[in-house]
Amino acid sequence: MRRRLIAVGVTAGAVGAVGGALGVAFRQLLHAQAAKARAIIGKPLGEDAIDADRVWKAGYGDPLDLLLLGDSIAAGLGADVRKETLGARLSKGLAKQLHRAVRLRTAAVVGSESSALASQLDALPPDYRPQLAVIVVGGNDVTHRVPVADSAAHLEDAVTRLRALGAGVVVGTCPDLGALRPVPQPLRTLGSRASRQLAAAQERAALHAGAHAVSLAHVVGPFFITNPDEMFSLDRFHPSPLGYKRTAEAMLPSLLAALGEREDVPFGHAAPRGGR
Secondary structure (H helix, E strand, O other), X not given: OHHHHHHHHHHHHHHHHHHHHHHHHHHHHHHHHHHHHHHHHOOOOOOOOOOOOOEEOHHHOOOEEEEEEXXXXXXXXXXOOHHHOHHHHHHHHHHHHHOOOEEEEEOOOOOOOHHHHHHHHHOOOOOOOOOEEEEEOOHHHHHOOOOHHHHHHHXXXXXXXXXXXXXXXXXXXXXOHHHOOOOOOOHHHHHHHHHXXXXXXXXXXXXXXOOEEEOHHHHOHHHHHHOHHHHEOOOOOOEOHHHHHHHHXXXXXXXXXXXXXXXXXXXXXXXXXXXX
16 A cells, blocks of 8 residues: 555655646746737837827817726727727717717826726816716736736725726727737637636626626627738737727717616616616
């Protein structure tokens, strides 16, 4: 029996050593693939998004204050002109539906993680009271391997602060990073899994804090997967003008619901208990 136990221990140790070696090799592969993806993507768009803050459709009058928080998608990086940014697309869509002007303020910053939401809110004027806020964040949390629980907690805190200001809030959850074709396998599959896990946690956090949630992976993800040349911008990472148009159109039902302008929302949208 003692000899058998020793044999089992030796075998287990050998398997563990092999598994450990494979684990190290796998991590090295992922690091190499990540470096390759960064080299392919580069930063052809720079790090500054177009300033789209203004009153959209001013002729309608009585402007509604719309605030955008989050990362480069919320900031509109990849758009060629300001009317093509996410904020502008949402503003024009709301104005058309409400027959009311929309005053856009973009606090989103390129490269932000969820932890930056607090500082984006802190930077707003003390007397600023948005009627509607949209948050899109999460991609950088995944690429920088921020714990999901931490990301979700930062998001929930931001939603809570916005709701305390009286704003309706809509969260666009983390896009599916599996749509990024420049990222090789198996890193792309792992990124897809991690982004979907974060998106699910973001939805729970958003709903718990009283926000509406839109699953970007469900409502626009298929467009990015089947039509990458049209939906992605030059860097193959950020949305193109058409990508922002599709994203804004897909998010609009929840924006209207958060304002109390509609009750039903389509597939991929989730409303908190009690509506707005």
